[in-house]
Amino acid sequence: MPPPPRRRGGARGGRGGKRPGSPYTVRNMSDGRPPRATQEQGQEPQIHATPAAHSKPPLVVEGQKPYSDMKGILHPGLLEGVDAMGFKFMSPVQEKVFSELPSLSSDCLVQAKTGTGKTAAFLLPAIQNLLSGNRPPRGGVAILVICPTRELALQIAKECQDITARLPQKLECHTAFGGTQRASSLKRFVTGNPSILVATPGRLDDILGEKEVRERLQGLKTLVLDEADRMLDAGFAPAIHKILKRLPPKSDGWQGMCFSATLPERVNDVVKCVLFPGYTSLSTIDPNEAPTVARVPQFFVSLTSIKQTFSALLAVLQKEHESNPDDFKVVVFGTTANGVGMLYDLCKVALPQFRTFELHSRMSQNARTRTTNEFKEAPSGILIASDVVGRGMDFPNVSLVIQLGLPSDAEQYVHRVGRTARAGRDGRAVIILFSNESFFIHTNPSLPIKPYPTDIVAELPKYQPLVEKSFPRVDEVAKAKAYQAFLGYNKTYLKKLRLQPKELVQVANDYAYAMGCPEPPMIDKKVVGKMGLKGVPGIRIGSTY
Numbered sequence: 144m145p146p147p148p149r150r151r152g153g154a155r156g157g158r159g160g161k162r163p164g165s166p167y168t169v170r171n172m173s174d175g176r177p178p179r180a181t182q183e184q185g186q187e188p189q190i191h192a193t194p195a196a197h198s199k200p201p202l203v204v205e206g207q208k209p210y211s212d213m214k215g216i217l218h219p220g221l222l223e224g225v226d227a228m229g230f231k232f233m234s235p236v237q238e239k240v241f242s243e244l245p246s247l248s249s250d251c252l253v254q255a256k257t258g259t260g261k262t263a264a265f266l267l268p269a270i271q272n273l274l275s276g277n278r279p280p281r282g283g284v285a286i287l288v289i290c291p292t293r294e295l296a297l298q299i300a301k302e303c304q305d306i307t308a309r310l311p312q313k314l315e316c317h318t319a320f321g322g323t324q325r326a327s328s329l330k331r332f333v334t335g336n337p338s339i340l341v342a343t344p345g346r347l348d349d350i351l352g353e354k355e356v357r358e359r360l361q362g363l364k365t366l367v368l369d370e371a372d373r374m375l376d377a378g379f380a381p382a383i384h385k386i387l388k389r390l391p392p393k394s395d396g397w398q399g400m401c402f403s404a405t406l407p408e409r410v411n412d413v414v415k416c417v418l419f420p421g422y423t424s425l426s427t428i429d430p431n432e433a434p435t436v437a438r439v440p441q442f443f444v445s446l447t448s449i450k451q452t453f454s455a456l457l458a459v460l461q462k463e464h465e466s467n468p469d470d471f472k473v474v475v476f477g478t479t480a481n482g483v484g485m486l487y488d489l490c491k492v493a494l495p496q497f498r499t500f501e502l503h504s505r506m507s508q509n510a511r512t513r514t515t516n517e518f519k520e521a522p523s524g525i526l527i528a529s530d531v532v533g534r535g536m537d538f539p540n541v542s543l544v545i546q547l548g549l550p551s552d553a554e555q556y557v558h559r560v561g562r563t564a565r566a567g568r569d570g571r572a573v574i575i576l577f578s579n580e581s582f583f584i585h586t587n588p589s590l591p592i593k594p595y596p597t598d599i600v601a602e603l604p605k606y607q608p609l610v611e612k613s614f615p616r617v618d619e620v621a622k623a624k625a626y627q628a629f630l631g632y633n634k635t636y637l638k639k640l641r642l643q644p645k646e647l648v649q650v651a652n653d654y655a656y657a658m659g660c661p662e663p664p665m666i667d668k669k670v671v672g673k674m675g676l677k678g679v680p681g682i683r684i685g686s687t688y
């Protein structure tokens with residue numbers, strides 16, 4: 144039985160208000176210079192406006208308070224700003240923050256589902272706070288937002304720019320993230336008047352080494368950790384702690400705000416570094432409910448062999464397209480950047496009828512920003528992506544999310560699913576796992592993932608010829624890199640996959656055969672050593688690229 148046709152946001156009727164149709168620019172540590180026509184390597188990235196309001200139904204459900212109720216609490220310029228963005232009513236998390244925070248400058252830990260307006264829920268109180276007289280001297284940063292990825296930093300800065308666009312006095316929002324020229328952007332920052340700074344941890348930590356930058360942050364009023372659980376996990380926590388050491392001490396009284404769709408228990412132990420004891424904890428999620436959006440039917444396809452991976456991906460894409468040809472904007476998540484590069488090459492060859500996009504950390508920042516903008520504006524198409532856009536990114540109208548391979552944890556699964564069904568729309572999600580990865584479904588029973596409604600596996604032989612015909616046209620180096628990345632990624636999950644190193648190599652070799660490789664690509668001796676796979680039979684030592 145094919146999946147039923149989907150309804151998209153229409154039941155809520157009406158559309159959001161008008162948004163300007165021209166591209167917005169976000170300054171990257173700049174002081175308001177006009178947008179560039181093209182983007183040169185290392186120069187300021189620009190992010191385009193989310194497409195005009197005609198594609199954007201309101202996020203709100205009946206019974207939410209209108210923003211007009213905030214007269215006298217929010218600055219009239221901010222109210223005009225949100226109105227121009229099409230925000231007539233507060234989303235539940237926005238309403239909760241305004242009604243339940245003891246004051247707009249209170250410390251808080253806030254959880255709400257993906258795509259429900261958390262960005263405005265932290266920007267509005269923080270900016271209002273700044274406007275109410277809590278402004279540091281000229282050139283000082285009042286609001287610092289730290290988030291995990293460059294794309295997200297640009298997106299948050301753009302939303303900040305939209306929100307503040309109608310204020311009588313311009314507030315400069317700067318960004319700081321890697322992949323852009325450090326010296327010139329730093330100069331713009333220290334010579335500008337940056338009231339708000341949106342940054343990723345690596346570059347922020349780096350520029351805080353400069354005395355002038357530290358001085359700019361001495362009057363900090365609000366620190367926001369967006370995707371707080373990610374910012375405080377083992378990967379980012381060391382950088383965050385280093386950053387905190389160079390900011391004014393918490394005892395200076397700055398406000399701490401931590402936001403995420405997922406806040407696992409362990410976060411409570413670490414948020415103390417930015418929140419005072421007694422902080423307000425807010426959630427719009429019932430504790431017995433899964434933190435995925437209820438409107439997203441979620442399915443899994445369990446493969447008997449890794450060899451079926453590619454035919455399964457093509458099968459799911461084609462099936463989903465057949466059932467909803469007019470509503471087909473898809474994000475496919477792979478597990479590694481090189482794996483994503485190869486999948487993109489495959490899809491480009493095998494599915495020429497669709498517009499395909501690729502986005503991962505091995506691309507230049509310019510290419511990443513360009514693809515982000517293009518996919519935001521595309522009415523349909525397939526984005527093959529790694530986790531650089533797994534959290535926070537707001538690509539309008541994504542109708543389907545496919546995850547190919549094991550997510551690192553339940554939180555990552557939830558955030559990826561959250562790229563669909565945003566701002567009140569509907570969406571679907573499918574995860575494709577091979578037998579050893581299927582434990583993910585059983586070990587996360589709270590996730591509402593059901594078997595895919597049709598027996599995809601039985602139909603795979605139909606799709607195999609397309610895989611076999613397409614792979615000879617995919618670059619051999621891309622395949623070799625994907626193979627190596629597959630081994631490296633899965634090596635870290637050996638125990639969970641219930642595989643011995645030798646068995647993993649066999650699985651990886653099957654993956655290579657499925658890509659049409661006559662024999663497994665060679666791997667450099669040093670790399671094999673680093674992976675801890677030295678001496679494991681089945682690996683071919685040598686150099687492929």
Ligand SMILES: Nc1ncnc2c1ncn2[C@@H]1O[C@H](COP(=O)(O)OP(=O)(O)OP(=O)(O)O)[C@@H](O)[C@H]1O
Nearest residue numbers: 202230232234257258259260261262404535537566
């Ligand atoms: N009050 C509102 N009315 C209409 N649209 C809104 C409102 N608030 C936010 N939106 C829109 O909803 C979409 C999702 O918002 P946002 O990106 O802030 O979600 P989020 O909760 O931060 O998601 P994630 O958990 O993925 O980071 C955006 O397109 C935003 O412009």
